[in-house]
Amino acid sequence: MIRLLKYHFMIHRHRTLQLSIAIMILLAPIFWVASLIINATPESILNYGMRYSFVWISALALGYTSSFFPINILHMLIPVPKLYLIITSILASMPFLLIYKITITILLLLSQEYSEPLVLSSRQWVTVVILFVLTQCFFYFLLAVSTLIKAHLKVSKKSSFFMLIGSSVKGLPNGFSSLIFSTSIVFKVFRELVLIESNLTTWGFHSFVTLVLSVFMLFISGYVLEKY
Amino acid sequence: MSEILSVSNLMKNYGAVQALNGVNCGFERGKIYGLLGPNASGKTTFLKICAALIMIYKGQVLIDGVKPGLATKAKVAYLPVDDYFPDWMKVSDAINFFSDFFMDFDRPKAENILTDMELEKSSSITNLSHGMKSRLKLSLVLSRRAHLYLLDEAFDGVDPVTREKIIDVMLNTFDHESTIILATHHIDYVERLLDEVKLLSRGKIIREIAAEEIRQSTGKSVGEYYLEVFRNDKAT
Numbered sequence: 001m002i003r004l005l006k007y008h009f010m011i012h013r014h015r016t017l018q019l020s021i022a023i024m025i026l027l028a029p030i031f032w033v034a035s036l037i038i039n040a041t042p043e044s045i046l047n048y049g050m051r052y053s054f055v056w057i058s059a060l061a062l063g064y065t066s067s068f069f070p071i072n073i074l075h076m077l078i079p080v081p082k083l084y085l086i087i088t089s090i091l092a093s094m095p096f097l098l099i100y101k102i103t104i105t106i107l108l109l110l111s112q113e114y115s116e117p118l119v120l121s122s123r124q125w126v127t128v129v130i131l132f133v134l135t136q137c138f139f140y141f142l143l144a145v146s147t148l149i150k151a152h153l154k155v156s157k158k159s160s161f162f163m164l165i166g167s168s169v170k171g172l173p174n175g176f177s178s179l180i181f182s183t184s185i186v187f188k189v190f191r192e193l194v195l196i197e198s199n200l201t202t203w204g205f206h207s208f209v210t211l212v213l214s215v216f217m218l219f220i221s222g223y224v225l226e227k228y
Numbered sequence: 229m230s231e232i233l234s235v236s237n238l239m240k241n242y243g244a245v246q247a248l249n250g251v252n253c254g255f256e257r258g259k260i261y262g263l264l265g266p267n268a269s270g271k272t273t274f275l276k277i278c279a280a281l282i283m284i285y286k287g288q289v290l291i292d293g294v295k296p297g298l299a300t301k302a303k304v305a306y307l308p309v310d311d312y313f314p315d316w317m318k319v320s321d322a323i324n325f326f327s328d329f330f331m332d333f334d335r336p337k338a339e340n341i342l343t344d345m346e347l348e349k350s351s352s353i354t355n356l357s358h359g360m361k362s363r364l365k366l367s368l369v370l371s372r373r374a375h376l377y378l379l380d381e382a383f384d385g386v387d388p389v390t391r392e393k394i395i396d397v398m399l400n401t402f403d404h405e406s407t408i409i410l411a412t413h414h415i416d417y418v419e420r421l422l423d424e425v426k427l428l429s430r431g432k433i434i435r436e437i438a439a440e441e442i443r444q445s446t447g448k449s450v451g452e453y454y455l456e457v458f459r460n461d462k463a464t
Contacts, residue, residue, distance in 0.1 A: 011314065074325075079302040226298075
């Protein structure tokens with residue numbers, strides 16, 4: 001377990017970190033433009049929505065890049081259960097949330113000139129962490145589903161229509177377009193589940209439900225990837 | 229001699245394409261086998277099933293009496309065609325990876341082989357040429373004390389001098405309790421390694437014969453024999 005953690009940490013250090021920073025840099029100008037718009041109509045609902053959306057989308061994006069779980073042949077060959085690989089990969093990606101926190105703080109400080117300072121409470125940071133874990137589990141789950149469809153379609157001669165669906169799902173975790181597509185699904189579905197401004201009981205309940213859902217997806221993914 | 233790998237009625241489809249069509253064969257301990265056949269004959273699919281990379285198939289595959297899976301990964305050393313090391317790794321990181329995750333990895337042996345292959349531990353993998361990457365992969369796989377070695381196109385991109393060096397290393401380090409299966413098109417290169425050949429065509433084993441028997445009974449090399457068989461096979 002320790003060896004896996006060490007190895008995954010190295011992978012995240014070398015690959016995910018660069019990707020995450022690149023995403024932050026790409027998102028920074030968008031955020032800056034959004035701040036300008038918000039500043040023009042401070043009373044607008046958009047103000048609130050845009051700023052929080054940024055936090056959410058970046059958490060999802062970071063979760064997405066971190067979930068580039070290294071399932072290549074090398075990892076398929078080592079005698080370690082897939083569930084261990086996934087769990088250690090998620091755990092090893094956690095320290096990089098700190099980088100995310102620093103980056104986002106810098107961006108928010110830079111934007112103060114144009115909009116009200118946005119300081120996230122500890123509860124909101126917990127939400128970000130939950131969302132981060134959820135996103136990773138969600139992408140492993142997608143990978144598992146695509147593996148399952150692919151394995152079954154290849155052995156049982158289904159119609160080309162289903163083959164096409166299989167290929168699309170298989171490519172889902174890989175391309176940029178699928179990043180937008182998949183992220184928007186997670187974003188839309190779970191935004192209402194973990195409401196940042198809801199009361200503590202509702203927030204706790206939704207967070208709990210989200211974590212349970214994450215664990216469920218994690219185990220399903222581990223099982224499917226091991227079997228297929 | 230006991231069999232390390234036994235395969236019966238193995239079938240694998242990729243959609244409408246039949247990659248393996250009822251393969252029946254056995255592989256004994258202490259031998260080096262050549263799994264030979266033209267493109268798309270099913271060699272890589274066969275090796276991937278044995279390496280537990282493909283889990284969905286029909287028929288039976290047993291390695292030391294066990295179905296390919298988590299347990300067999302510890303005793304099977306598979307060399308794929310693709311480069312599988314992440315770019316950020318150095319040669320030393322790759323050694324550490326193998327040492328960490330394969331209990332049968334022999335580090336002193338690896339260091340000797342890497343020296344023979346003229347690979348520097350401090351070299352970054354991303355800067356290695358295709359041939360050097362092939363040397364590295366092969367060196368690490370051969371440094372495991374595995375029961376079964378599955379080598380898919382092991383000599384691709386390797387220059388003739390290095391190839392001879394690798395073959396010498398393989399012959400010198402071969403443990404007679406283990407088995408090597410070499411899938412390759414470069415038959416002439418590996419001829420002196422082979423004890424037995426299995427010819428695969430359209431997903432079926434069409435010939436199983438000892439290399440020495442080919443030479444004695446036909447007076448031909450394994451490469452010549454292969455050409456003759458597949459010329460006739462194509463004609464039919």
